[in-house]
Amino acid sequence: MNKSLKKIIERSAVQLIVYIGKKFVKQIEKWWCKKNVVQTNHIIKRSDKLAPSETLNDAINKDTSTQEISLIHNMLYKGDTCLIVGAPNTGKSILAMQIGLDIAGGKKSKIAPNNDNQVIKPQQVYYYDGEMRNSDIRKRFGENMGKYPNTFIRIQGGELDSLGKLYNDVHQRITSEHPHEDCTVIFDNIACFNRSKSTKDVNGFFLSINTLKAKYERQGCNLTVIIVIHTAKNYKKHKPLELNDLSGSAEFSRFANSAIALTESRFGNRKRVLKILKYKFGSTPSEVSVCNIASHPYLHLEYECSIPEEAALPTPKTAKPRITKESTLANQPVENNAQPNSAKQDKRRKVTQEVLSQIKQLYNEGKTQQHIADLLQLCRKTVNKYIKSIKQETIICEPLPAN
Numbered sequence: 001m002n003k004s005l006k007k008i009i010e011r012s013a014v015q016l017i018v019y020i021g022k023k024f025v026k027q028i029e030k031w032w033c034k035k036n037v038v039q040t041n042h043i044i045k046r047s048d049k050l051a052p053s054e055t056l057n058d059a060i061n062k063d064t065s066t067q068e069i070s071l072i073h074n075m076l077y078k079g080d081t082c083l084i085v086g087a088p089n090t091g092k093s094i095l096a097m098q099i100g101l102d103i104a105g106g107k108k109s110k111i112a113p114n115n116d117n118q119v120i121k122p123q124q125v126y127y128y129d130g131e132m133r134n135s136d137i138r139k140r141f142g143e144n145m146g147k148y149p150n151t152f153i154r155i156q157g158g159e160l161d162s163l164g165k166l167y168n169d170v171h172q173r174i175t176s177e178h179p180h181e182d183c184t185v186i187f188d189n190i191a192c193f194n195r196s197k198s199t200k201d202v203n204g205f206f207l208s209i210n211t212l213k214a215k216y217e218r219q220g221c222n223l224t225v226i227i228v229i230h231t232a233k234n235y236k237k238h239k240p241l242e243l244n245d246l247s248g249s250a251e252f253s254r255f256a257n258s259a260i261a262l263t264e265s266r267f268g269n270r271k272r273v274l275k276i277l278k279y280k281f282g283s284t285p286s287e288v289s290v291c292n293i294a295s296h297p298y299l300h301l302e303y304e305c306s307i308p309e310e311a312a313l314p315t316p317k318t319a320k321p322r323i324t325k326e327s328t329l330a331n332q333p334v335e336n337n338a339q340p341n342s343a344k345q346d347k348r349r350k351v352t353q354e355v356l357s358q359i360k361q362l363y364n365e366g367k368t369q370q371h372i373a374d375l376l377q378l379c380r381k382t383v384n385k386y387i388k389s390i391k392q393e394t395i396i397c398e399p400l401p402a403n
Contacts, residue, residue: 130157130192
């Protein structure tokens, strides 16, 4: 009895230790998740205050003229949440920087056609840069030094290692420095600020940004948000890029008003294809824009023409033919008195006794029927017929069509 009781006590003690250990691990996981989740005061705090509401008639009568002002003709409007999408090394950062400089300086963008009548009022732009090093900036934009608008501010993203820190920085800059004027915020690349790779963090970040945008809108201002993201790993550059080719497509496309894709073209390394994936007003254009990468006065894109997407994308590479022993021998002269694999002679070739001997010899050497046909310039059916005769020791000579 004493031994049995001792075993029961020992087993219970082990189970208790395991139970306490599991509880401890779960508490650690909860603490870690809370630490890394995007937290903002206006989302977490409970309040008895109801969200703003209105009738449909009031919503229609509301003045939204400022949101119908385009920052880039038929591509980007005030107050948009816009995605810039592309595979690595296609020029997403160049495009994002160009758009930011155009908005900050009130310039007509060179990436869009038919923008002669466009008038843009300069506004404050914050460019959160998680991609480019200072040496990259100097190389790409150094030639035009001293001529860039002071309303364009670049924030290096090294210390902003979570979406929570990123949002807090944006919130502080916008609300304290520009509470009553239009602003634009650019995130390049959003993945650089989401170190945890958490979908929950991304959703929380977008909800927070949308809350800030709604607050701005109630004050009569617009906050434009531009987000640079990668394509998914399985995207093929010779196929049309669609919304479901975005990395994390479900989260990003749900919150975006518009999306611009930048892909390679079949016209060389200095040409890019610009495609509207999502458009705020109406359907997306049926054609894509071909843009040239210009380096003066700084690295930027310039519109050249509009063509169907299939005519602009890179052509798929054709597979190289496999080099096998049989294919190598097929290009060599036939040994043992076989006729050379040279020119086509007669359309009809007489299968002589000499040719039959060659067929028999090659067949006995283990060559395939197709290989024998290629070597002797005959069709495979002819070779097949005479091999059957060889097997039966009955050989008939008659003229048959050559290959």
